Amino acid sequence: MTFSDLPTELARDTPVAAYGRVRLTPRAQSAPVPDRRAEIVREVVFDAHDVSVDYGAKRALDGVTMKIERNLATALIGPSGCGKSTFLRCLNRMNDSIPNFSLGGDLRYFGHDLYGPRANRVEVRRRIGMVFQKPNPFPKSIYDNVAWAPRNLGMRQGLNERVEKALRGAALWDEVKDRLKQSALGLSGGQQQRLCIARAIAVEPDVVLLDEPASALDPIATASIEDLIHQLKLRYTIVIVTHNMQQAMRVADRTAFFSLDEQRTGTLIEYADTKQLFSRPSDSRTRDYITGQFG
Amino acid sequence: MSAITPDPAHALTPSGNLARRLRVSLAIQGLAVSAAALAAAILFILVGFTVVKGIGALSWSFLTGNLPAATGQAGGIGPALVGTAELALMAGIISVILGVLTALFLTEFASPRVASPVRLMLDLLAGLPTILAGVFIYGLVVSRFGQSGIAAAIALAMVMTPLVARATLESLQRVPETWRDAASALGVSHWRTVLTVVLPGAASGITTAAILAVARGAGETAPLLFTSSLYGNGVQLNPMHALPNIPLEIYTLIETGYPQSVSMAWGAAFLLMATILLVNIGARILLRRGERKRGL
Numbered sequence: 001m002t003f004s005d006l007p008t009e010l011a012r013d014t015p016v017a018a019y020g021r022v023r024l025t026p027r028a029q030s031a032p033v034p035d036r037r038a039e040i041v042r043e044v045v046f047d048a049h050d051v052s053v054d055y056g057a058k059r060a061l062d063g064v065t066m067k068i069e070r071n072l073a074t075a076l077i078g079p080s081g082c083g084k085s086t087f088l089r090c091l092n093r094m095n096d097s098i099p100n101f102s103l104g105g106d107l108r109y110f111g112h113d114l115y116g117p118r119a120n121r122v123e124v125r126r127r128i129g130m131v132f133q134k135p136n137p138f139p140k141s142i143y144d145n146v147a148w149a150p151r152n153l154g155m156r157q158g159l160n161e162r163v164e165k166a167l168r169g170a171a172l173w174d175e176v177k178d179r180l181k182q183s184a185l186g187l188s189g190g191q192q193q194r195l196c197i198a199r200a201i202a203v204e205p206d207v208v209l210l211d212e213p214a215s216a217l218d219p220i221a222t223a224s225i226e227d228l229i230h231q232l233k234l235r236y237t238i239v240i241v242t243h244n245m246q247q248a249m250r251v252a253d254r255t256a257f258f259s260l261d262e263q264r265t266g267t268l269i270e271y272a273d274t275k276q277l278f279s280r281p282s283d284s285r286t287r288d289y290i291t292g293q294f295g
Numbered sequence: 296m297s298a299i300t301p302d303p304a305h306a307l308t309p310s311g312n313l314a315r316r317l318r319v320s321l322a323i324q325g326l327a328v329s330a331a332a333l334a335a336a337i338l339f340i341l342v343g344f345t346v347v348k349g350i351g352a353l354s355w356s357f358l359t360g361n362l363p364a365a366t367g368q369a370g371g372i373g374p375a376l377v378g379t380a381e382l383a384l385m386a387g388i389i390s391v392i393l394g395v396l397t398a399l400f401l402t403e404f405a406s407p408r409v410a411s412p413v414r415l416m417l418d419l420l421a422g423l424p425t426i427l428a429g430v431f432i433y434g435l436v437v438s439r440f441g442q443s444g445i446a447a448a449i450a451l452a453m454v455m456t457p458l459v460a461r462a463t464l465e466s467l468q469r470v471p472e473t474w475r476d477a478a479s480a481l482g483v484s485h486w487r488t489v490l491t492v493v494l495p496g497a498a499s500g501i502t503t504a505a506i507l508a509v510a511r512g513a514g515e516t517a518p519l520l521f522t523s524s525l526y527g528n529g530v531q532l533n534p535m536h537a538l539p540n541i542p543l544e545i546y547t548l549i550e551t552g553y554p555q556s557v558s559m560a561w562g563a564a565f566l567l568m569a570t571i572l573l574v575n576i577g578a579r580i581l582l583r584r585g586e587r588k589r590g591l
Contacts, residue, residue, distance in 0.1 A: 092480065094476070094479070094480060097479075099407075122479075122482055122483070122484050122485075123482065124482075125479060125480055125481065125482040126481070126482025126483075127482070129480060129481065129482075130480035132473065132476060132477065132480075134473060136471070136473035136474060136476065136477045137477075138474055138477065138478075138492055139474075139495075139496060139588075140495075148478075148481075148483075148491065148492075149478075149481035149482070149483055152483040152484075152487045152488075152491060153482065153483060196477070199477070199481065200480070200481065203481060203482065205482075
């Protein structure tokens with residue numbers, strides 16, 4: 001069975017998934033009911049308006065306005081220090097624990113203010129999963145890595161099926177089904193990264209954020225992760241940071257190019273369909289970057 | 296100054312003041328080596344002396360027999376062994392709970408502004424003379440309720456808690472930040488993360504910390520002086536009474552001056568030393584193994 005054979009309704013019919021979809025805070029209004037027939041007009045998942053990020057007195061990111069749409073893969077590219085990872089980590093509030101972090105502007109997730117007083121960051125991350133640059137499995141068995149979050153979130157029913165589904169979803173099942181009880185640290189780097197993806201999708205989030213997920217992997221493992229991203233976006237909204245332009249071209253529907261402005265502050269330069277951005281960039285800075293004249 | 300440009304014809308032996316500088320260097324090196332050798336020698340002499348003097352006293356009746364009923368009489372140290380084990384266990388439980396929670400507070404929950412003074416206080420507490428713990432508990436507990444195993448365990452725990460906390464802190468800090476990131480990115484609450492990822496990741500370090508602290512506490516004498524010194528010569532299990540214990544029994548036996556008692560004291564000292572050394576070595580092996588298994 002391949003991933004695309006899985007019934008897509010499954011997530012919405014189970015009570016657990018319904019729980020994840022209803023509200024951001026206990027008493028907030030209901031999120032818009034997803035209407036799959038109207039998916040051609042894509043829903044906006046993240047709506048950033050003039051978002052800026054400061055670390056103490058240092059402004060790291062300025063004036064980012066963009067909409068990230070549902071069931072697409074959106075790539076964030078740009079030179080080092082341009083704020084693309086910072087922006088990605090704002091989307092599930094992973095920057096909150098950095099001392100002196102502050103966010104300006106307006107960042108909304110399905111219309112909810114992500115940094116509003118009623119938005120709980122644990123709940124935010126429950127719906128917006130993340131996979132990191134370096135594979136970071138827990139020092140537990142393969143099974144327990146995937147089952148860890150569901151267990152801790154009270155999704156104990158049908159745990160075996162959930163683990164299998166997540167591992168199949170991450171295209172890892174066939175490689176590990178006979179050694180689920182073995183330590184995850186014995187897997188190869190590429191397998192570990194797919195395990196991390198399985199771990200992230202085991203709680204059925206809406207969005208999966210990928211922070212340079214293939215930069216620590218060899219080309220073959222990278223290819224398998226890229227194949228996987230194509231499958232994942234059928235079901236999840238994907239936002240991927242990459243420093244590899246070819247990778248953005250291969251996996252992303254939309255691409256956002258970040259760079260540094262005159263004050264050396266990261267900012268969004270251009271955001272467009274991937275094909276258009278790479279073939280007919282409208283900004284000269286984008287053109288310089290993708291043609292290799294800078295960065 | 297001697298010649299600035301080296302003379303190419305000169306053989307490659309030390310020239311100028313180099314010969315003197317080499318001699319000074321050698322002398323300093325020799326001093327350092329002998330200091331290190333002395334430190335190691337002290338341990339070996341101490342261990343060797345205690346073994347020679349103490350091993351002869353060991354026998355089944357010595358290990359299991361009651362304490363001497365009167366000064367200078369024959370007897371064993373059975374009740375003191377049992378009492379020390381009980382004291383170490385009670386103090387271990389108290390200090391592991393307090394120490395691990397303190398360390399968790401410092402690494403997982405405290406802001407850096409709060410954490411550094413608390414860490415300083417732990418170090419200060421660890422450096423206090425242990426008799427202060429005894430005096431403090433004497434004033435707080437013993438003066439009201441009399442001597443008891445519980446009072447002694449609390450006094451011992453005061454000495455052991457900072458040790459557990461410091462060692463636990465170190466092993467918690469060695470838990471990779473990436474595990475915490477992974478866990479928090481999954482939308483699991485911080486406390487659940489601590490309980491199911493961070494603590495298991497530091498388990499071998501915490502176990503070692505606990506064992507080392509218990510080993511240290513088992514040999515502490517001063518905290519027991521005012522809290523658990525008035526005991527009978529039989530086995531006492533009730534922690535509401537003073538418990539016989541090895542360190543004070545060694546003190547009492549030596550104080551009598553009778554040759555038989557002194558040799559019993561050597562036997563007890565040997566037993567205490569051997570146990571603590573073995574436990575220490577075992578704990579360190581355990582730590583290294585556990586950390587290797589977790590890929591640290």
